[in-house]
Amino acid sequence: MLDTIKIAETPEGVELKLTCVSFFARSLAWGIDALIQGFIILLLLFVLPQLGDFGTGLLLIIFFFLHWLYPVFFEIYFQGQTPGKKMMKIQVLLIDGTMVNWGASLLRNLLRTVDFLPFFYALGVATMLMSKDFRRLGDLVANTIVVYKRELKEKVLQNQGETEIKAYAPDMALSAKEQQIILSYAERVNHFSPERAEELALLAVPLLNDLPVSQQQEKISSSASERILGIANYLMGRR
Amino acid sequence: MxxxxxxxxxxxxxxxxxxxxxxxxxxxxxxxxxxxxxxxxxxxxxxxxxxxxxxxxxxxxxxxxxxxxxxxxxxxxxxxxxxxxxxxxxxxxxxxxxxxxxxxxxxxxxxxxxxxxxxxxxxxxxxxxxxxxxxxxxxxxxxxxxxxxxxxxxxxxxxxxxxxxxxxxxxxxxxxxxxxxxxxxxxxxxxxxxxxxxxxxxxxxxxxxxxxxxxxxxxxxxxxxxxxxxxxxxxxxxxVFRKLAQRKHAHKLQTIITVLFCTTFFLxxxxxxxxxxxxxxxxSSAYEKILPPVAVPAVSPELSTETIKQVMAHPAFNRFKQVETLEYTGEIDENKKDLDETRSWLSKTFETIGKTLAFVFEVALWLLALTIVFLLVKYWDRLQLGLGSLFKAKKKTTEMPDMLFGLDLREESLPEDVTEQALAFYKQRDYRAALALLYRATLAHLVKNYEFNLPKGATEGDCLEWVTEKLSLSSEAEIIYFIDLTRAWQLTAYAHQMIPEAQMEELCLQWSVHYKKQANNSGARHE
Amino acid sequence: MNQEQFIHAHEQQWLILEVLLNPSLKSLLKGKAENELKKSWLESWKKKRAAKKKPLQKSPNEEKIALLEPDIIYQADFPGLYREVCQHLSLAQSRRYSPYLIERLNFLISQAHQVFYRQSHVHGESALASLIAFFTTTFPQAVRSESQWVWFSSLVFYLPLILMIILIQFWPEFVYSVMSPDTVSGMEAMYEPQADHIGRERGSDSDSKMFGFYIFNNTSIGFRTFATGLLLGVGSILTLLFNGLHIGSAAGHLTQIGYGGTFWPFVSGHSALELTAIALSGAAGLKLGFSLLMPGRKSRYQAMLDAAKISVKIMGGAAVMFFIAAFVEAFWSSSQSVPANIKYAVGIAMWLMVFAYFAFSGHEQSDWPEDDRR
Incomplete structure (x- = not known):
């Protein structure tokens, strides 16, 4: 199965999913960062030379740090996110899912020079195409990976208001994946057309057969979709 | 599909x-x-x-x-x-x-x-x-x-x-x-x-x-x-729903799939x-190319001087013409003058600020440098940059630790007759004490007679390494004895195994052979 | 134990861990007395937010966090909590609790894992200590352990440099094979003994300008020398050769035309730091590039990863050497009031110090932590 997910396992045996980022989102993040850097330089170029030679010197020093250490600074102190990466909701991690350290961040950013060769990140793009997790040369050497930053969204079931759908337990053991999908169905049911929703629900034959006695009495004609939602409510913990 | x-x-x-x-x-x-x-x-x-x-x-x-x-x-x-x-x-x-x-x-x-x-x-x-x-x-x-x-x-x-x-x-x-x-x-x-x-x-x-x-x-x-x-x-x-259905009721599935296929999906x-x-x-890209740096051919100085003379002799370089330019000599507009003055005053001010800042910057940098040098000198020992070893004697004599892995190494703590005491412990079935005494007595002698370089946290293994590699013991037998003894001690102390009596006696006997004399000698020296 | 009971029993720990991971949440806890106030404030704030239709929640559990007492947070034991929550997750998984609960715990662990196993402690007091440890032990040790690359890189750099100086003494026109006539004349103007600026003290401002320029230019060259080493070492070798030839021909030419009296005192001060830093950058690049060519018993990729870890240390140290060199070059070397002999003496002292630093420091572990207790 083709996917862009890389699994990292913590020493405690917990599996973490890292979603790799290819050059589309990354180049945009790079563009935003370049704009910010360019803007700062432009501003300073306007202000600092007024101070004479000292201003020029200061400008060069700032330019040096902006050019080489701007990404390192942000990656170390802002959870692997430069402003551009933050906007694109991506972040740099070590391959094992932990935060980048000084050495790795310095390496991957110094090696931009090589990724840039022979012209405008051509080598970097080529390496990203060839490597499994979209890593450019700097990432390969520093053993880092760029991933989408995980966010925990408050998930709200669409049918929350319809409390009349009674939670009931499925009479078969469901795997984690199956549970997830049933919840996902409940979440997205309002995005489907009613026909499609019913059609999907009808597929899950074994879940529909054995309606609990109580429910049969209450609502004889409950649709397949409603029954799946009832199971979803049960899985949500509304028992 | x-x-x-x-x-x-x-x-x-x-x-x-x-x-x-x-x-x-x-x-x-x-x-x-x-x-x-x-x-x-x-x-x-x-x-x-x-x-x-x-x-x-x-x-x-x-x-x-x-x-x-x-x-x-x-x-x-x-x-x-x-x-x-x-x-x-x-x-x-x-x-x-x-x-x-x-x-x-x-x-x-x-x-x-x-x-x-x-x-x-x-x-x-x-x-x-x-x-x-x-x-x-x-x-x-x-x-x-x-x-x-x-x-x-x-x-x-x-x-x-x-x-x-x-x-x-x-x-x-x-x-x-x-x-x-x-x-x-x-x-x-x-x-x-x-x-x-x-x-x-x-x-x-x-x-x-x-x-x-x-x-x-x-x-x-x-x-x-x-x-x-x-x-x-x-x-x-x-x-997932399909797989779920397959899991339990595979046979009911077909009808539903057929229905499904009719309703949706692309062909x-x-x-x-x-x-x-x-x-x-x-x-725009295909026909354009980027500029490579233009290389200037190298020319030797003599040749170039010649060439320059030749080129300069050409009439094209020897034309002169008179150029007249106008210069405003009338009254200067006061406003403009003011503005110019303000401008030049402003830029001068800025430059002065810049110069001042530069001076402050330089002083600050020098101060920083001096502070670092000062700190370096002050904390020289703590930094252990290692340069100190240039000036100090290379070998540091570490103070002899009194205790190693819970054993007292001071000679005063040893009994009069070590072997007898050890055998006595052994007879009382206190095997650990017996070997501990023998081992620490041996170490105490070694420590006393040789320069001791082990840190406080040294283990038996460290001691063994030190004895076998660093010390020039008098005989090979002594080294072998130390190895045997260490092994016996480790077995007793950490593995809680009993050493056979014959081996214990052998160890005591050997100890007397190796160290009785030395102990006497050193005792004599002290007197 | 059903899911409700499970959540009820452990949720506090999860909340505490969440607050520990996201210090901005601490503002939500204000002690029990203020809780009521807080709640009403939170309500009104939420209403405002809802009006703006912009969910700006720091966490989905804000209300529950607001009920926590601050003391619990300050006394919390992060590693213990982390392990416990890991255990909760595996329990929740094996008991088939709600996927949302599992997702919440997994997310919490992924955050905690990043913090728990982070390799460098960038925050707190240890930063200074690790900086000192880097320069007293790590850096010189890394340079010594890779001494073969340092020597190789020095050879590639100094050989053409010295060769060029000697050659130009006999064949002066050789300089034009390396530099363009423009560059040569510009250089001559800079060091001409009769020039206006020679013998006059340069102001702080132009010194600062040159400081900026040296930091920008020289360090960037060093970085590039290192980075291009990844191309199987070719980039590093070319950069080293080029710089060696360039510096050598400049020195050779200026000496040959008799400007040595202004040139050598100028460069003597910073030469030790700057030239060594260039050689070290090259060594770091070569180490990286050649790890791919000669991986030894490791896979090529693994060899490169291991080499990179060492070479980035060397490069980091070299970068700081460039900075110091820039300072010396801008503020000391340019000074006109110091007699040449003193400058030579300082130059020689610098070389000795650099050698001594790499030869002798870092043989023992720095004992900062122990000494601090004294």
Whole structure:
């Protein structure tokens, strides 16, 4: 199965999913960062030379740090996110899912020079195409990976208001994946057309057969979709 | 369509992730994709160039660029089959070519040629065979409640194409001998018709870059499209529900599947192109080249002096002419003067500020440097930079520790007759105490008679290493004895094993042989 | 135990861990007395937010966090909590609790894992200590352990440099094979003994300008020398050769035309730091590039990863050497009031110090932590 997910396992045996980022989102993040850097330089170029030679010197020093250490600074102190990466909701991690350290961040950013060769990140793009997790040369050497930053969204079931759908337990053991999908169905049911929703629900034959006695009495004609939602409510913990 | 044969992990993704997946998809089938480009599209490219390149190179370029929607049908056909693990070969693609012309190609090449979202809408034309109003409705349905990232896909791909083309040209220029490169660049700037060869090379490079980027673009649009359908139609839900049903009631399934198939989903059959696009950025790239640094030939000083004299003797350098310029001598406008003064005063102020700041900066830096030097000197010992060892005696005598792994090593703590006491302990079945006494007595002697270099936390292993490697003991037998003793002590102390009586007696006997005398000697010395 | 009970029993720990991971949440806890106030404030704030239709929640559990007492947070034991929550997750998984609960715990662990296993402690007091440890032990040790690359890189750099100086003494026109006439004349103007600026003290401002320029230019060259080493060492070798030839021909030419009296005192001060830093950058690049060519018993990729870890240390140290060199060059070397002999003496002292630093420091572990207790 083709996917862009890389699994990292913590020493405690917990599996973490890292979603790799290819050059589309990354180049945009790079563009935003370049704009910010360019803007700062432009501003300073306007202000600092007024101070004479000292201003020029200061400008060069700032330019040096902006050019080489701007990404390192942000990656170390802002959870692997430069402003551009933050906007694109991506972040740099070590391959094992932990935060980048000084050495790795310095390496991957110094090696931009090589990724840039022979012209405008051509080598970097080529390496990203060839490597499994979209890593450019700097990432390969520093053993880092760029991933989408995980966010925990408050998930709200669409049918929350319809409390009349009674939670009931499925009479078969469901795997984690199956549970997830049933919840996902409940979440997205309002995005489907009613026909499609019913059609999907009808597929899950074994879940529909054995309606609990109580429910049969209450609502004889409950649709397949409603029954799946009832199971979803049960899985949500509304028992 | 058989969802279960899908080679992509089916789950809802955000648009960026879909594009990432598209890259993986394209890369994992790159051989087939590139082969079908070369076989289906390259001949067309060749024909266009043979006819047009010599006479009208710009038209050739325009046509190659303009026909992109036509080429797009090829990678999409391949991708739409491989994601359902259908075996596809280049032959299949060739067979499908006629069908490409029935997929709204005309609209793609005219009205929608400049549509940046053509990669996203192409599957609707080519795979769902929808045209006209039906297609528009379908597109609206797909786009509902969704901010269309296919624009970004287009922008990024267009940039990628431009930049990679430039990169390739730049690389080739870098590898060319300098003269040729200069000629190539000159050709661009002097309005001369670029030569045929360089045109051909540029076209080829453009084609190869387009082949790769266009594949990524189409793949990106296709996966975005699939992702929309996964979200809108709940493919992931369908897949899992089906498997769930198979698990328990396989037989009831068929009817439902049949129903399902009638209701939804696209017909993966044959079809044709259509499309639009706007890669204006691309247009400029092929004929332009970057400037390499111009090398100045090296000349020897004598020769150059001669040459300079000759050149300077030329009449062109010996013409003189009188130039008259006007200078305002009247009254100066007071306002302007004020303004000028203010300006110069301002810039002077700024410069003074700058100078002051610079002075402060320099002083601060010097202070910083001095502080660091001062701190270095002050904490020299603590830093252990190691330079201190230049001035100090190299060997440091460590103070002899009184205790090692819980054993007291001071000689005063030893009993009068070590072996007797040890044997007595042994008889009382206090094996640990017996060996501990013997071992620490041995160590105490060694420590006393040799220079002792072990730190406080040394282990038995460290001691053994120290004795066997660093000390020049009088006899080999002594070393062997120490090894045996250490082993016996470790067995007793840590493994809680009993040493046989014979071995214990042997150890005591040996101890007397090795150390009784020494103990006496040293005792004598003390007196 | 059903899911409700499970959540009830452990949720507090999860909340505490969440607050520990996201210090901005601490503002939500204000002690029990203020809780009521807080709640009403939170309500009104939420209403405002809802009006703006912009969910600006720091966490989905804000209300529950607001009920926590601050003391619990300050006394919390992060590693213990982390392990416990890991255990909760595996329990929840094996008991097939709600996927949302599992997702919540997995997310919490992914955050905690990043913090728990982060390799460098960038925050807190240890930063200074690790900086000192880097320069007293790590850096010189890394340079010594890769001494073969340092010597190789020095050879590639100094050989053409010295060769060029000698050659130009006999064949002066050789300089034009390396530099363009413009560059040569510009250089001559800079060091001409009769020039206006020679013998006059340069102001702080132009010194600062040159400081900026040296930091920007020289350090960037060093970085590039290192980075291009990844191309199987070719980039590093070319850069080293080029710089060696360039510096050598400059020195050779200026000496040959008799400007040595202004040139050598100028460069003597910073030469030790700057030239060594260039050689070290090259060594770091060569180490990286050649790890791919000669991986030894490791896979090529693994060899490169291991080499990179060492070479980035060398490069980091070299970067700081460039900074110091820039300072010396801008503010000391340019000074006109110091007699040449003193400058030579300082130059020689610098060379000795650099050698001594790499030869002798870092043989023992720095004993900062122990000494601090004294």
């Amino acid at each position: 058989n969802l279960e044969a899908m080679t992509l992990e089916v789950r809802p993704r955000n648009p960026w992730e879909s594009m990432d997946l598209a890259v993986r998809l394209a890369v994992s089938h790159w051989r087939l994709l590139l082969a079908s480009w070369m076989i289906c599209v390259f001949p067309l490219f060749l024909i266009i160039n043979i006819i047009l390149l010599n006479e009208h190179p710009y038209w050739a370029f325009f046509l190659v660029w303009f026909l992109k929607p036509l080429y797009d049908r090829v990678p999409l056909f391949v991708l739409s089959r491989v994601i359902f693990s259908e075996k596809t070969s280049v032959k299949d693609v060739l067979n499908a070519i006629p069908s490409f012309f029935k997929t709204g190609l005309f609209a793609s090449l005219t009205l929608y040629r400049l549509d940046p979202g053509r990669a996203f809408s192409l599957p609707v034309r080519q795979l769902e065979h929808l045209q006209g109003k039906a297609r528009r409705n379908r597109m609206n349905a797909l786009r509902r409640g969704y901010n269309n990232r296919e624009i970004w896909l287009f922008i990024l791909c267009a940039h990628l194409e431009t930049l990679v083309s430039w990169g390739l040209i730049g690389m080739i220029l870098m590898m060319l001998p300098v003269d040729m490169a200069i000629q190539g660049v000159e050709a661009i700037f002097t309005d001369d018709e670029p030569e045929f060869l360089s045109n051909a090379v540029s076209m080829l490079m453009y084609f190869s870059v387009m082949m790769i980027v266009e594949t990524l673009y189409i793949s990106g649009g296709f996966v975005l499209y699939l992702n929309r359908r996964i979200i809108l139609e709940g493919w992931d839900i369908e897949l 993966f059959a044959s079809s044709m192109p259509q499309k639009a696009q706007a890669a204006a950025q691309n247009a």
